Amino acid sequence: MELRHLRYFIALAERLNFTHAAAQVHVTQSTLSHQIRQLEEELGQALFQRTKRSVALTAAGELFLPRAVHALGELDIAIALLSPASPELTGQLRVGTTPTFDIHVIPRAITAFTARHPAVRLTVEEDTAASISRKVLQREFDIAISYHPGDEPKLSFEPLCNEELVLLVGAKHPLASRKRMRMVELHRREMILPSSRYTTRRMIEEAFAAAGATPIVRAESDSITAMLGTVRQSHLATIVSRHAVQGDSGFKIIALESPTPMRTPGLVRLKGAPVDPAQATLASIIREVTTAADFQPLQRNR
Known part of the structure; x- marks a missing residue:
């Protein structure tokens, strides 16, 4: 088995079309077909089901694909890192x-x-x-x-x-002395949150729903900078990634639990x-x- 076999296999698995896959890897369709057959013979397994109108992965192909992608990706990275750095x-x-x-x-x-x-x-x-x-x-x-x-x-x-979401409040906020809080304790608390176009907001809403709590959302923002500035200067709290406030002063960071939002x-x-x-x-x-x-x-x- 050679690297080209993996590249050709991955291209065909992604495209499920010999013409398009051959164009992607810059070979003829007959060459691609021949190389795929070589790989299947070496593995002793059919990786694709072929008909006149369609191409589909077999169960063996489905099993092989993620491992082939990972292996090829690691090899590409290793080769690139070993290449001499050029000014x-x-x-x-x-x-x-x-x-x-x-x-x-x-x-x-x-x-x-x-x-x-x-x-x-x-x-x-x-x-x-x-x-x-x-x-x-x-x-x-x-x-x-x-x-x-x-x-x-x-x-x-x-x-x-791992990325943990935390409660963020200003230094003078009534909750500033807390080290940790359960999500249910944030019921009816006034907050500024990310807008719904971000996955963070959906995570926050799922955590509140799991705890049976509903915050009072006074403001929404697409900007983390704007949210941090608002929290620093107002009575509003927010929930953000711990990474967003790395090294920042002027805030109190409170761990959340039951549940702990994590991604x-x-x-x-x-x-x-x-x-x-x-x-x-x-x-x-x-x-x-x-x-x-x-x-x-x-x-x-x-």
């Missing part, structure tokens, strides 16, 4: 990010990356998780920090860290897309930043 490396790297990570992770990553590859231009765009997935699919982003893209088969997701952000990429040295370097830096001690889940004070 002449140029081009552009387009990065998508959810607002939470645009505050601390992205600035740290940009600083480290530009020191290694000063001639590569980074373009960073903040967006919602749904929009980020769409833009990765459309090749508008080369890589993104977002949340699991669900059942989208053409996107890969590499978990980075897993990660790197989102297009399956089978080549990983160049610049992208591999940025991914490595992002991993380092998000696995640092101050980006782990909040430790509770009992």
